[in-house]
Amino acid sequence: MKLAIHHTPGSFSDRWIDYCRNNAIPYTLVDCYRNDIMEQLKDCDALMWHWHHGDYKAVRFARQLTYSLEAAGKLVFPDSKTVWHFDDKVGQKYLAEALNAPMVPSFVFYDKTQALDWINTTTFPKVFKLRGGAGASNVRLVKDAAAARKLAGKAFGRGFAARDRFNRFIDAVWRLKRDKNGAAFLGLFRGIGRIFIPTMYEKMHGREKGYLYFQEFMPENNFDTRIIAINGKAFAIRRYNREGDFRASGSGLIGYERKLFDERCVRITLDLAEKMQAQSLALDFIYDPQQQPLIVEMSYGFATPVYDKCTGYWDMDLNWHEGPFVPQHFMVDAMLGQIAKQKPAYT
Numbered sequence: 238m239k240l241a242i243h244h245t246p247g248s249f250s251d252r253w254i255d256y257c258r259n260n261a262i263p264y265t266l267v268d269c270y271r272n273d274i275m276e277q278l279k280d281c282d283a284l285m286w287h288w289h290h291g292d293y294k295a296v297r298f299a300r301q302l303t304y305s306l307e308a309a310g311k312l313v314f315p316d317s318k319t320v321w322h323f324d325d326k327v328g329q330k331y332l333a334e335a336l337n338a339p340m341v342p343s344f345v346f347y348d349k350t351q352a353l354d355w356i357n358t359t360t361f362p363k364v365f366k367l368r369g370g371a372g373a374s375n376v377r378l379v380k381d382a383a384a385a386r387k388l389a390g391k392a393f394g395r396g397f398a399a400r401d402r403f404n405r406f407i408d409a410v411w412r413l414k415r416d417k418n419g420a421a422f423l424g425l426f427r428g429i430g431r432i433f434i435p436t437m438y439e440k441m442h443g444r445e446k447g448y449l450y451f452q453e454f455m456p457e458n459n460f461d462t463r464i465i466a467i468n469g470k471a472f473a474i475r476r477y478n479r480e481g482d483f484r485a486s487g488s489g490l491i492g493y494e495r496k497l498f499d500e501r502c503v504r505i506t507l508d509l510a511e512k513m514q515a516q517s518l519a520l521d522f523i524y525d526p527q528q529q530p531l532i533v534e535m536s537y538g539f540a541t542p543v544y545d546k547c548t549g550y551w552d553m554d555l556n557w558h559e560g561p562f563v564p565q566h567f568m569v570d571a572m573l574g575q576i577a578k579q580k581p582a583y584t
């Protein structure tokens with residue numbers, strides 16, 4: 238039995254490697270970006286690769302590599318069931334509808350006439366999103382039909398930059414106001430530069446167009462709740478909105494106390510992860526006016542250090558396990574479990 242790990246410093250792999258070393262779990266390091274990746278994986282049972290949606294190279298081929306390995310009976314983290322909808326809010330809308338998961342009502346159009354017909358008859362405000370992006374960078378409030386028509390014109394015309402540069406600049410201003418330190422000041426300079434210079438991701442990705450996506454706006458949410466389920470265990474953070482803004486993700490204002498969390502959201506996440514057979518599922522929740530929790534988006538990955546301050550986790554029966562834990566270890570344990578199921582002779 239051997240695991241293959243693609244190591245990207247600062248990603249999950251730091252802790253995967255530590256865990257393997259400390260527990261004598263056989264592993265080898267591989268480089269997924271090399272042409273001979275299949276050869277490198279020849280004597281391995283599973284590949285673990287924490288790839289990020291902002292890695293324009295990974296986005297080009299990570300899914301294709303994953304599906305190909307699965308076709309050969311190898312295990313992967315994240316596998317196809319876990320990752321196909323990653324950084325794709327349009328895909329997530331269909332998935333939630335197919336599985337009857339409670340998601341904020343979402344609308345997608347692939348044709349300008351249909352989009353305009355809908356805009357002319359629906360109510361506002363609505364929330365406009367691109368299918369990709371994180372930290373609320375591609376999420377905007379649309380106040381009226383005129384603004385929505387303008388977005389439709391752009392969606393079926395020139396299209397949008399894959400990452401909203403102006404939003405990034407506004408965020409840099411927000412971080413300076415929040416932190417008032419040197420790093421935030423530097424970030425603002427970078428943000429100003431970024432208004433004019435596209436990132437490599439933007440250049441490589443091309444423009445987002447040919448679809449228009451809106452969500453029903455859920456008013457009076459001053460935070461969102463993120464629940465992450467891995468291998469039957471769930472943990473949570475609360476993110477408060479930026480000052481004077483309806484958007485929470487990316488604000489950096491985070492709450493960890495157990496009493497902040499609605500166990501209905503935990504239940505939904507654990508159940509949906511099981512139904513989807515997802516190895517790792519992160520759901521962002523807000524509330525409708527009747528205080529029912531609704532999913533705003535799904536993901537598989539997350540920023541490691543943010544969750545180190547979680548004070549415990551829930552199991553499948555919603556029992557609370559107080560104390561520190563390492564979610565990346567849950568991932569390796571799950572992978573070893575999957576290998577054992579597939580190859581009982583090795584255990």
Ligand SMILES: Nc1ncnc2c1ncn2[C@@H]1O[C@H](COP(=O)(O)OP(=O)(O)O)[C@@H](O)[C@H]1O
Pocket residue numbers: 341364366370371372373374375376452453454455456458460461483484485486521523533534
């Ligand atoms: N339909 C909505 N109604 C109200 N607030 C929303 C809605 N959708 C998103 N938000 C807010 O905007 C933030 C970013 O939206 P989200 O879809 O999660 O995008 P991202 O992928 O950038 O995190 C959320 O954290 C939430 O606070």
Ligand SMILES: [Mg+2]
Pocket residue numbers: 372373486521534
């Ligand atoms: Mg989000």
